[in-house]
Amino acid sequence: MVKEKTKEKFYFNIFRICMLFTIFILGFILLYVIINGYKVINFRFLTTMWNHQDITQGGIFPAIFGSILLGIGISIISIPIGICTAIYISEYAKENYFTNMVKISIRNLAGVPSVVYGLFGLAFFVFLLNLGTSLIAASLTLGCMTLPWIITSSEESIKSVPNSFREASIALGATKWQTIKKVVVPSSLGGMLTGSILGISRAVGETAPIIMVGATFYISYLPTSPTDKFMALPYHLFILATQHSSPDAKAYALGTALVLISLTFIMNLGIFIIRYKLRKKKEW
Known part of the structure; x- marks a missing residue:
């Protein structure tokens, strides 16, 4: 003992x-x-356009704006598809060899390096679908990269709902779809949203894929169309840290990194607050 x-x-x-x-x-x-x-973060740094000639006289607002648009695009593409796929796999698909292979493939895709998704996006969205290097191509590429994480987390969240809830709903005369809509999804929504936002937060911080499909270091305008190029915080940070010749580049790179970390923290904090409120409503 x-x-x-x-x-x-x-x-x-x-x-x-x-x-x-x-x-x-x-x-x-x-x-x-x-x-x-x-030290470099101030109102001008956060709200003005980038000055390519003298970085101390400009700001990173275009990169912040582009990253927010990218995050919105990824969310619109990946969250509905990912959650619907998880619902089908968990509630409708029969347990057989094909279903098991699909589940294994989804989990394997979650471990594929982001640069591979970038190459896929370049070949399929940019060239084959002729979308060009644009915001929509980047959103689709990162949406594909985020899907495995969202599907896996949503599937696990759905599985955590007790079967007795489903049985009680069906015993009261509800159809399978009504049970999913009124019982399963509300009970698992907190876990679904948490997994989705964590996946999107990681995708927004990726650099390798967006280099290939639409991000640029400097543009003199804000994107107004899904087919426009855009600036993004991770690529902006990468250029400042590795390739920019200005003596102030390192300080501005660290300032950009701090802004990117803060945006990610705000996204995660928001979803954790929502999850907490949803869990308080549970009676099990």
Whole structure:
């Protein structure tokens, strides 16, 4: 008995060390970005157009605006398709070899490198469908990349709804679709939204795919059409950090990184608040 308790304590200490190490790395990165990036952040930096000749006289508003449009486009494309696919797989599809292969393929697609999705988007959306390098091509590409995450998280959320809820609904005379619409989806909506926003937050922060399908470092206008090119925070950050010749580029790169982290944090915080309110309404 003493030996088992010693082993348990040993493993708990390992887990605790791993947790503390992870928190330390995350905290170090955040502190480094905050300490070195907040100096350049001001009203002009956030609200004015980019000045390519003198970066200290311009702002990153076009990149913020482009990233927001990209996030909206990804959401419109991936969330409805992903949730509907998860509902079909969980509630309608029969358990057979084909269904299992589809599930395995979806989970494997979640691990495909983002640059591969960028190449797919370049070949299919940009060239084959002749959409050109544009906001819509980037939204479709990142929407495809986000789909596996949304489908998987939504499927797991639907599976977490007790079968007794379905049985009770059907016993009261509801059809299968009415049960899904009135019982299953409302009960699993918090998990669906959480998985969706986490996937979209990650997609908005990707650089490799959007380089190929529509993002540009500098444009003198804001995109007004889905077929326009656009600026985006991750690509803007990449150019400032690696290729820009200005001596102020590093500071502005860290400022851009801080803005990108803040936008991601706001998105995640918003969805966690919504999930908390939805869970408070549950009675199980």
